[in-house]
Amino acid sequence: MFKTFDEALRWINGRLKFGVKPGLERMDWLLEALGRPEKKLNAIHVAGTNGKGSTIAFIRSILNEAGYSAGTFTSPFIITFNERISVDGMPISDEEWTALFNEVGPLVLELEKTEFGAATEFEIITACAFLYFAKYRRTDFVIFETGLGGRLDSTNVIEPILTVITSIGYDHTAILGETLEEIACEKAGIIKPGVPVLTAVHQPEAADVIKRKAKENESPHMSLHERCERYGEHSLPDGEQFSLKTPAHHYEQMETSLIGTHQRQNASLAILAAEWLTAEKHAHISPRDIRAGIKKAAWAGRFEKILDKPLTFIDGAHNKEGVDRLAETIAARFADRNVHVCFSALKDKPYTEMIRKMEAFASSIHFTSFEFPRAESAQKMFEESRSSHKTYDEQIDSVFHLIEEKTVDEQSVVVITGSLYFISAVRSVLKK
Template sequence: MTLFTTYHEAIEWIHSRLAFGVKPGLERMKWLMDRLDHPEQKIKAVHVAGTNGKGSTIAFTRSILQSAGYSVGTFTSPFILTFNERISVNGEPILDEEWLSLVNEIKPLVDELDDTELGAATEFEIITACAFAYFAHVHQVDFVLLETGLGGRLDSTNVAAPILTAITSIGHDHMAILGDTLDQIAAEKAGIIKTGIPMITAVHQADALTVIQHKTEEKNAPFISLYDTCTFKDQQPTETGERFTFTTPKREYSQLETGLIGTHQMQNASLAVLMIEWLEQEGYIHVLDEQVYEGIRQAVWAGRFEKIQDEPLVYLDGAHNEEGMDRLIETVQAHFSSKQVHVCFSALKDKPYKQMIEKLERISSSIHFVSFDFPRAESAEKLYDCSHLEAKSFDEDPRAVLDFIQKKRDDPSAMILVTGSLYFISDVRSRILQ
């Protein structure tokens, strides 16, 4: 049996499984978990689903737990900096040699699975199986924060046996797979709800919230709704984030300050606080108030309204659907109303990019459209044709973003906003910071 000798060979093999596409369903994952001696049952998992805000909520939760001295594993996607960050411990991606070892452990099983009636394992299924095996058998941690890849009910991560579940938000994304309406999408996300396991949510739309609540009743799972049980006040932007007072049924957190910019980060931070309160109530952790404040303030999450350059001022934000774009526009209006906003945008073909571009035009002095090297990336010219803004341009070469930024170097009124697909954000970030 041939095993890989280098990290790059192992990762190339994982990426080669993209050819099998997205195949919702848990049968192959259950088969792999059985052959791996059920690592998914040997971890304390917190399972997080949602259209937007999953990564930031996980970042806040991880940061608070770390401030309190706990070790935290995370499984997130897609990656922004390096592939390795999909599996991280205390915010640090696992090592190349650890990935190599994991892939060599799982490849023989995948080869065997390929020959069964269940069919070939997908890229995401393999990565998810590696994450479970890593946290159960290689590097044990106090908690594992699991982000769903797509939906919830049939997502590869849904073989987990979590101690807590959360749904951050419901919006219009992946509708070809999850459904056309918010309640259909909510039903897919609510598939992570387990019998007797609490569900905490920041979903605010009445229909979607009703779907989630009905699922918790069906599963006899405790249900906590952020907007039904908590209040916000004294909200104001700061130079590096947001400041607000948050009151839960248990206590008031006066003047919390986030380390992440964006009006929506108040929701994500608050959801994380509710999750921490529940973990403490159930005896899993002990966290001091000052550790909550420190964790919220120190949380970082690459590619989410992230400043990466000062001259000119450059921010990256992976707003890759309509709801994400709405939050981005709110953030720009709250923090940068005095700036001339020059946008670099790219998107995948299966996203509602026409509507996203229309929203962006409300805050843009100019828009530069770019494509990038990814199978589903839309051409820059097609994106350009969707725009009605007079000051627009396009270039199929992603390197053109650097030229676009360079031209604004001596303009103190300029703010460059690079946004759209997270894959695009990752590409641009690596080019700027290399």
């Protein structure tokens, strides 16, 4: 079908027109045609509103420190499309992606002729991930991130050894539900009979939904907030520090290289995952492996320092809860500095509420847009803002002009935030 990776990439990007279609019938058809690759994997399944990517990065890093190979399937990408499927933190090659698309592509065309209809972009790349780890590159573990929700997500055909639910918040409410209970029910849909579930969900109404679902499935359940104690927390110049007491061990002065107060929770949840894998004899992971893995974990686009002058960070705060975590990090680190925010969002996000939250800590807000079908216009977001120091420009290049303007002000901190697609576009330019 495809002679080059560029041809294959144009094809898969063209599938975006089919949008999001919750349901597993198309995945079942594809995977049956591929020989059920998802049943051949040692999988960990991760769902949640926020924190999935960082938690996966921590788990993967810990496994690597313990000497295990770990594949990951994550979305969306921040640096390159290839990173959606990675092995030990390294994205797979153009040639490997092309081979996968050439194997799955003909089946996609066959599927379109059935009653199930056209497969979406995410369904196809999910099928590619299952195929890759079952046939092309066997790893000790594969960590799958849900794309949207959980119950009807394309990844929810796997039979994992461990389930992790990071958090519950108001995102994709048109699909997942308007209340925390409804959203939690969709996320808890990844819980399988007898498979343990670890969670950092803190809202009582959402946590109760997960507990009930775990009980119905006779799945062992552990809540980070109920069973563990985190203390001695503070920010470091290039990361975070915390101590954690779990039912199994006591970890003193753990350090992360990921910045943000919320990363202490994500790291703690990864520690529980490592403990469980060891307790159930899926792996042998020492406290030393855990400490080193937490320290070395990296995840692009999560309060990532991108420039020193002016001090510039990019952060994928793409929903209300994400902006709350961003506000906490700003308060902990830069309460005495001038924080200039560059923001862009998708049309289907509650960006008015997000803007209100940012206005509480931003000295100024600059609104812009970017090339993406669902990107909101800068002018509309500008008009929603009540800030007395606001600007807008539809061109994404305006972000770079703002950064140049702030170079002479040593008290300025620039934070580029909003849609993950937006920060990915900005990051690719700034890194060059």
